[in-house]
Amino acid sequence: MTDRRRFLFGAGVLAAGSAACAVWPSQNDGSATPRLAAPEQPPSSPHGDLAEVEPMGDVAQRGPVAGKPNFVVILADDLGWGQLGAYGQTKINTPRLDQLANEGLRFTDAYAPAPVCAPSRASMLTGLHAGHNPVRRNPPKEGELPLPAGTRTIGDVLQSVGYKTGMFGKWGFGRNAGDEGSHPNARGFGEFFGYMTHHAAKSYYPRFLWDNRNKVNLPGNFDDYGALYGPDLIMDRALGFVEENKDDPFLLLLTLPLPHAPSVISDLGAYGNKPWNPANKTHAAQVTRLDSYVGLLVDTLKRNGLDENTIVIFTGDNGAHEENGVEPAFFNAGGPFKGLKRNLYEGGIRTPFIVWSPKLLAKTVRKRTTHPTAHYDLMATMADYAGAKAPTNDGYSLRKVFNGSAGAPTHEYLYWLRLHAGSTKTHRALEHGRGRQCSAAVRFGQWKLIGWAPGREYSAPNGKWVYELYDLNKDPGEKKNLVKSHPAIVNRGVRYIRQSWRAP
């Protein structure tokens, strides 16, 4: 282990590591709100929040892992923190995910890197937080933003050490065209099947999907209506990828559009007879369908003996949506947290994060952790496990957290950015009309600082920004703004916010 790595282990102030592991309470026991305990002043770090993660040698030499573990990352789309039974949900059935949580490790303090889809996913793919990654906002109407040439993703990193990589679902970078330069096949994923763009992924009965660079026409589909539910097609290819690559290490990234708007499902299932508004029924069925797909995938892993050496991570890309008639309040979709998709309040960014690998990670079975993480930690984590060299990124490996070992590196702070990305009623109301302005937030220890630029430009001078400060330990619902009573904390947070933006 290098000195550099040793340093990283101690960096940051957020509560972390095995000390934060505890047996997860049974569902709805009221203890879902985590409590943080961390000093207000961190040790200073000459490296700031950037760290180059270096390989730790052959993973096979260092533990119970016979070879490089496979990774399955399942990213839900607009799923609130509180929308799984394992995270306190009472109206929506998610038996398979609850089972994974009971057999795995639940994070209470995991975050999407941004409150909307494109920058969140770009961050997860690149390991760069939302102030550094190349895609900082959802695509404008006139087109979709690419991952520029030279961008290296988690797919590239794992490919470099022999992984087979497959990406199934919504990609979201570049044009809806087979010859797009920013195509998954050119960004680290050897196999791709799904939607190229965010816009296209709103069609649950897509008129076509992409099989790598080839268009697959679906003649009996008419966007909101048809015979072939897009997620079914995507799942079929994802399961096939598992079967085909069971003898190699692989990364499977599954980004189904569920439960993103519109509320379209092929079958309402158990919700058909509920006395709910139709959008809520469909939304619930979408979440349950996602749960069923996860079950299908896990069953496929087991049937192929891959549960021995696969780490499954389930999480979401941002908070719950309130689009097309869906009422997140009806589901208490944010759990104890305020805010929705597009807000930088906790409800817009905090997300379920379940790590399942009961044989590889036996020590954290049925545990939970308050270790704070954002998806830009995934690249460092995977590189760590796989013995790969990752490009410079903003993440820290979660391996010790997954393993239940002491000394996991922690972030000095976590950072979020929100540029203009549409608007919905509750999201606007919560921000007192600032919902379309540029906004940024940081969390350090129990503190959460959210700032709003006067308009859409991050470059506005600090004096023009407005801030809110919350103590997440005492006030996880972000109700009491402490900005006036804690100027030193605010100043520290402002410094983080100012230093984290790098002009794209």
Add this chain to the structure above:
Amino acid sequence: MTDRRRFLFGAGVLAAGSAACAVWPSQNDGSATPRLAAPEQPPSSPHGDLAEVEPMGDVAQRGPVAGKPNFVVILADDLGWGQLGAYGQTKINTPRLDQLANEGLRFTDAYAPAPVCAPSRASMLTGLHAGHNPVRRNPPKEGELPLPAGTRTIGDVLQSVGYKTGMFGKWGFGRNAGDEGSHPNARGFGEFFGYMTHHAAKSYYPRFLWDNRNKVNLPGNFDDYGALYGPDLIMDRALGFVEENKDDPFLLLLTLPLPHAPSVISDLGAYGNKPWNPANKTHAAQVTRLDSYVGLLVDTLKRNGLDENTIVIFTGDNGAHEENGVEPAFFNAGGPFKGLKRNLYEGGIRTPFIVWSPKLLAKTVRKRTTHPTAHYDLMATMADYAGAKAPTNDGYSLRKVFNGSAGAPTHEYLYWLRLHAGSTKTHRALEHGRGRQCSAAVRFGQWKLIGWAPGREYSAPNGKWVYELYDLNKDPGEKKNLVKSHPAIVNRGVRYIRQSWRAP
């Protein structure tokens, strides 16, 4: 009109034509059992039960049909007469089919041509009854029986007058291979997507399907389990066929495997929480799924304005099954009729038959008819509408019945055959142990005669056969065997049974 045709109009003895039309009673009013009134002795017919149907000239000259009507034929698989709401079902939801029935014409006395799949379908395709058509039994385990070279189907007949023809679902004739000689593409269907064989169609999550002669692999499907529900894929292609051919006359033959065993569905829907045995829940969900698919297809017709000139026919290939734990008695699947798939009692052969074309067939909207028909009438019917010349066949056109006109030709008798085709408990018990023997039946007027050969050979001398005779008017449930008290009727039926078998 030729003399020959005029003769045919008067042939036969079964109650028929518009006189048999009546407003259909509301669901479950107890009047679902039809009553027949017909003389016991028919006029003799020099042509027996064979008739060559000749074209009646350009259909466009003769009525409200602007051009040749499209035909959509939907054939359910092992659906009992009583399994739709429109036919008295109370446990299974079939709202879309019930709506079609309310907007169309319901047949009470429609029959599948055989009590099992392969001969029933062969008969429907060729217009030949089960004693004449080339496939008289379900395939033996070692292979599937082809439709031999030279066989002409309803697809061929309509292709000959310019129809586009598509067959989507279970084919069931010949090997499971793209180069099969008896492939749908070589038997009158320009487009095919689905299962080639009966055996293959038992996989609701097929590992592959056929797109014409090309194999489409479905890597995430594992027969009973997977991501892509075969019927969804088939529906997508069927809907695409409608869209692609909306400017031409077309025949769409949809033969989804639903609700055939095994009881596999992608979502239990409203049945998930029912306190029923799991196979029954799944079976009900299969029927409701079939109903939803029909709705999807009808919606697609409407969206393309094709409800103006399309005749939709929904029916089934034989009676209800009791396989894989499904309990037809629980659903009263046969309605008032005794028997299941494989029996020649009414429950094994009588089937729902709904004709929907509210604009073309305005006179029979919300009507029912007791006109007896078997699927071998479809070729003659389609040829009649399309102005096509059909090969020699056993059917009569149903056009006048569909139209609500007087004088529809009727059969002297209907004929069924059952050769060995597997066995289930109730089917065996009802036949007092004769369930594996060769059996044949005829219906003429209210009389139904069923005979059993001593073994599996039709050629056994008549003296070795055993018979049962029922009066369907007085005893639709076939409880009182009248064979001893009505020797003249029996003799007439025996004559029909003996004359209807032609050595294959």
